[in-house]
Amino acid sequence: MRTVKDELLFRAVEHTLSGQPIEAAHELASLETLLDVDSVPEDLGYLLFATAVSHRLEGVGVGARNPYLYPHPEEGARQIDLFRLLMTHMPLASAADALANAVLVELLGKRDEATLVDVGIGQGRQEGRLLKALSEQGALPRRLTLVGVDPSGASLAQAEESTAKVAREVGASVRFVGVEAPVESLSESTWSVLRGLPGPRVVNAAFALHHVAEEPGSVGAVRDAVLRRLRALEPSGVVLCEPNTDHFRAPPLERFLNAWKHFTQVFHLLDTLEVPREERAAIKRFFGREVEDVVGTVDESARCERHELAETWMARLKRAGFVPLELLEHVEPEGVHPVLELRREPGLVGLSWKNEVLVAVMGVRPEGARA
Template sequence: MRAQKEELLFRAMEQGLAGRPDEATASLGALESMLDVDAVPEDLGYQLFATAVRHRLAGAGAGSRNPYLHPDASERQIDLFRSLMAHMPLASTADALANAVLEALLGGQQEATLVDVGIGQGRQAVRLLQSLSRRGAAPGQLTLVGVDPSGASLAQAKAATERVAREVDASVRFIGVESPVEAMSGAEWSMLRALPGPRVVNAAFALHHVAEAPDSLGTARDAVLRRLRAVEPVALVMCEPNTDHFQAAPLERFGHAWRHFTHVFQLLDSLGVPGEERAAIKRFFGREVEDVVGTVDESARCERHETARMWKARLSRAGFEPLELLEHLRPHGVHPALTLEREPGVVGLRWRDEVLVAVLAARPAPAHG
């Protein structure tokens, strides 16, 4: 049955891309007649992909509307993200690995700066401060720069980090930069370079959101990485989904998305999460499916994921080299369902035969000449 459903789904996408919308609609109808979302856990995945294909056929997708920047959708999306962090080991394990690197770099410093790109509501920064405090290793003075396009999220991050700083008796100065990282001004970049060192950059599931021009191969994100290199950090730490939803052609991208999200959904189904929450988390990822599969206008897409190998190449071109500290760490909080695949500067989070998320750490490469 699964093979038949999958064949109909892929056939619909192929027919739509070939300019045969009536045939594609018929294939989707045949698929949807076979689905029982309430009784069969895997069928919600088929439904989410089928809906995205339908929206592509209609010429409308979700990419032009980033839910994190619209009040009517952002709170719901943030609530779903909280549920994801509570139940989904990919996010929590990536967070634990990244924070272990950040702790090693910031712990015990008299003065230091953390630039958090895509800080959101500051949950990762809060956990970092709490962990540093438990170890008695909080910096004497930490400057925390939150970069985020949402002013509301920045306000919440500031309040949360300042509250925790008081609770753990840490000295934290919060600076908010309300902007997508690719749109920051020259003055804002100069401000970062002037902050006290050591400076560390963190970007958790953020850099794949960098806006790109149509047909771009990543010019904007390359420019962001070069600008981050010019800040002269001791290290840059990244978490990213490990899949190509950016440079691959639409049908190939569809296949990558199907493989990636099917593994994510199967992992979720294996964890014993209550049915309603499990469905809600899948719908959180369904927004990403909608963006990757359903959006026709490439310039409107938000979820431009790349593989760890692609990010490593970008980091190298921007003047970074692997920070080998990462693959030697053995942090707490690694979920037993996952296997860690280690190489210089990268730890992949694998479930079954697929690395689903990558944590990368890099440092500025020495200048030659």
């Protein structure tokens, strides 16, 4: 059932998309008078969405840029830096990390030599936790090549430094290879080098592939091409983590409704946790930058957060020549917050709260390869 605040926000969106700026501005102004962000936790969510709608109305969102690479002009922290806070307090992120690493331990553990290609490695914190998990289980590969693919050179430098530090601590032999580029921009020669790295080769992409750039109106041809490239690496397994919502192919109004449903569920989950008020607000603002991209950006070619449903990702993976990775159905990660329910199906574990799958962890292998 919609509240008064819901109705005002939704009407503002409808007026904005139908070319009625005066009416839209009136609805937004009326909504603003009802908000008390300092006292009512849910009101920050309304404010973030209202701001995104306002920016779309004003055309401010025309020149949006990847929030993971550039600071917000009014705040300063990069999205990748706020992501660290998210990993500390948000069970969706930490559970996805734990599930993915449990699979990666099985794929990489106790090998003489192995390669992990991490698409969107960021600052390498997941890899640090992975090395520690491998060490604790006595399963460190004798030699591990870690390929970090990321458009941020600064993040790659931090990833190399942080993984080298953990490797020294646990006695791991790790060779780091940084590739500073979006995965969709890798050259043929780079893909050739990756195909020649020692096996087994394993691919990890945590909340990264929805950033693959697509032309307006595309049905996902570029991300399909990336998945085929990953299939050509002949990996023993590929692990993906992605939000479970459609902010890619859905038209603007439907995309807004999807975003509202997804992010308000995430905000409500966060409000049930014992997280300090300031940090809870910072995490919401992390998601607020994604809301800004999904809802507020006018130029479709500039959008970065092109999320898709898990079933859509699984269909793409199947077309690229992958089949479900059976071991994902059996791993039991430690430390999953009790508020979450794990919904399992072939090749996929959904992280669910109040019967809504908010994040999906997917595991696949090349069709025809040994399980």
